[in-house]
Amino acid sequence: MKPEENFKEFWKKVLAEVQLEVTPVVFGTIISRTHLEQLDDNSALVLCADEFIRKNMEKKYFAIVQEALNRIAKKDIKLVLGVKPISTTTDKKIGQDAKDLGPLFQPKDPNELLNEKINKSGLTSKYTFENYITGKNNQLATAIAKAVAEKPGEIYNPVFIYSGVGLGKTHLMQAIGNFILKNKPGMKVIYTTGESFTNEMIDAIQSGKGKGRYASNDFRNKYRKADVFLIDDIQFIAGKDATQEEFFHTFNALYLSQKQIVITSDKPPKDFTNLEERISSRFNSGIIVDMQTPDFETRIAILRARRDKDIDPINNEVINVIAENVTSNVRELEGAYLRILSYAKATGEEITPEIAMVTLGQTIKEKNKKPVNMNEILNAVCSYYSIKSSDIKGKKRTKELVLPRQVVMYLIKDLTNTPYISIGDFLGGRDHTTVMYGVDKIGQDLKDKQTIKQDIVNVKQMLFSV
Known part of the structure; x- marks a missing residue:
């Protein structure tokens, strides 16, 4: 030729x-x-x-x-x-x-071109491996993410990362995408969330041909032509049949072409109740890794990195106070840091451990005293497990409903100290002995099962997050 x-x-x-x-x-x-x-x-x-x-x-x-x-x-x-x-x-x-x-x-300019690619991919340039703090809580997830970024589609595929809110899943996922765009410019990276994927599909169906039955080719090509597909908060598609159908075919098309797929969620695949079996089995075919709440040393490292980056006037003693008192997740940890910094700037006072304790003490006091009622607990659990409140109160005793129902019982008793008889009446007229059994069952599972413990932590974070 x-x-x-x-x-x-x-x-x-x-x-x-x-x-x-x-x-x-x-x-x-x-x-x-x-x-x-x-x-x-x-x-x-x-x-x-x-x-x-x-x-x-x-x-x-x-x-x-x-x-x-x-x-x-x-x-x-x-x-x-x-x-x-x-x-x-x-x-x-x-x-x-x-x-x-x-x-x-x-x-x-190469940097200008890179920024254009990052924006087009749906990523945010600030999320990189360089500014991601690694500790015992996320060490394995970080190692897997870096390996995937170095050799997308070759080592771990698909990758499923799960954890509670605010623990760095999104940062780690986007760091994969940013690394690949910078070091492998020929690759097409697409980042989206479960909610955005659903909304885009609905828009494509409404505006496309086929009398509303099919997603448009533009929508499908956007995702199925990707070399690296990153989808955050996949739990959002649970219970949405049309979205699951489209996602299943997108996943298959990419997987069969040996394209890299990375997924994040607030729970492991086996804990989904309204997700099709064929989808959860695809998730289980790859590597699944969880991220826990950061330990004391990691929390200190996160805060020191933030201080050094912005050159904030906060000494190590103050950082230790924040790390000791805010233990739930990285998002709240950084939120507490910013509140203390804002208070000092507004008052002109030097930031001392005493000032930090006053600021944090009020925040912790307000948070711990935030009242919750039975309806709020029920709605939070239903949202977390992607089920309806009517099913929780109903008579069905399927596997998908028994655990969430017992979690509702446990949390109502734990957070409101409502009598067992009243909890039973609230949950569709159940006998108080059934409620007692459910509360005791979850209490025992908290000692033996890490997944149940994580579920309870996640639902509480949903209830008490501002």
Whole structure:
């Protein structure tokens, strides 16, 4: 095959990738009116039909074409745009125009291009491995995440990370994506949440063809053409049949193509009650890892890193006070840190351990005294296990309902000290001995079963989070 034929076939593949990202009008009037003139190991010269095309490519579609070029080449290739010469006179004019255009004619800055890719992928650039604090609570999850980032789709796939709220799942997941975009520019990374995936699918069905029955090709191609698929808070799709159907086929398409899949949740796959078996079995086919609440040393490390980054006037004694008193999760730990810092800035006082205790003491006092009622507990448990309150109060005794019902009984007794008879009446007229058994059962499970302990912690965090 001649070099020009090689170029032509290569460019056809690039254009096929780009076509998935733009509208038919844009592809027909702008993108298709280009051709690959030169290609080497480091750069590709693409000539446009005229200056109008080149300007539009430069301003609006440069990042899309650059990403497609890198994917097909399987490495980082610098894209350079030019205009196809028509005649000698025209060449001179174009040359002069290029000089007049200045920076517009030059390839984009690599950092600018990287930021564009990060934003397009749905990621946030601040979440990196460099600023992620590793402790005993997340050591295994961090090691797996780094291995996946180094060799996506090759070692662990899929990866399922679960923990309570505010323990760093999102940071770790996004660090994977940011690392890959920076070090493997030819790869397409997509980050989303269970809620966003659901909402996008609904929008695609409503606006697409097929009388509302099918998601549009644009929606499917967005996810199924990814090299790395990161989906946060997958528990949101539990109980949503149409979303689960679409997610199942998306998962399969990516998995069979050996694309990397990373999933996070607030509970392990086996604890889902309204998730299809075929989906949870897919999760179990990979590696499942949990993250616990940070220990004292890790909490100190997190706060010191935050202080050193922002150069805040907070000494180690104050940090120790925060770490000793806020033990639930990283989000609340950093929230307490900011409250103390804000208080000191507002009053002009020096931050001392005593000031910290006053600020934290009020916060802890208010939090511990926050009243909850039986309805709030019931709603929190139902939300956590993705079930209906009517089912909890109903007569069914299926496996999916027995545990959540007993958790409601336990938490109502633990947090409100309501009499057993009143709890039984609230839960559909159950006998008080049934309630006593449920409370005792969960109390015993808390000693023996880590998953139940984590469930109780998670539901309490839902109840008491501001």
